[in-house]
Amino acid sequence: MFTHFDEKGQARMVDVTGKPVTERIAIAEGIVKMKPETLKMILxxxxxxxxxxxxxxxxxxxxxxxxxxxxxxxxxxxxxxIEIDFEPDEDNSQVKIKTTVKTTAQTGVEMEAMVATSLASLTVYDMCKAVDKEMIIGDIKLVYKAGGKSGEFVRT
Structure with missing residues (x-):
């Protein structure tokens, strides 16, 4: 069952009132591919x-x-x-963006980690578009999460 819909099929915010407050963490990653010259200019x-x-x-x-x-x-x-790290990969002319978000709450921070990674990626594009309009943003994904009822997730 989709939790963001009620019994009539109407959108709703999930009620987390009864859920315990726990420590939660989510890690998301994304890649910005670019020309080698662009990466050199950034570095x-x-x-x-x-x-x-x-x-x-x-x-x-x-x-x-x-x-x-x-x-x-x-x-x-x-x-x-919130921690955001940039891992330049000169061999593949790309930058991996890795975001770690933490909270102590009744629901997780997966979306916050993916939104942060997405916007950081778009900002790299915006900052560099004058020299490289062919950059490609991709592979944005959740790679790890812990906390809450569903426990730990590790992308393999």
Missing amino acids: NKKIVKGDVFQVARLAGIMAAKMTPHLIPLCHPLPITS
Whole structure:
């Protein structure tokens, strides 16, 4: 049964009132593929708009906090930690973006982690589009989650 619909098929926010407050964590990843020259410019801080990773990190953090305003049925959560890491891969001319979000709440932070990764990826594109319009954003996915009734998930 889909939990975001009532018995009449109408959309609803899931009632988490009776759920216990537990520590929850979610990790999401995404990839931005680009031209080798673009990645070199990012790493050498030659992008004229500024430090790409720092701006993208701030965008991702802000996005995670805005998730319930962007996805209609997400609960507003007291996010306790957001970490966004960038892993440049010069051999494949891409950057992996990895977001870890934590909370102590009645529901999980999977959507916050994926929204943060998505917006950080889009920000990398925005910061670099003047030099590389062929960048590709993809592979955004949940790779880990823990906490709550459903327990631990590890993508294999």
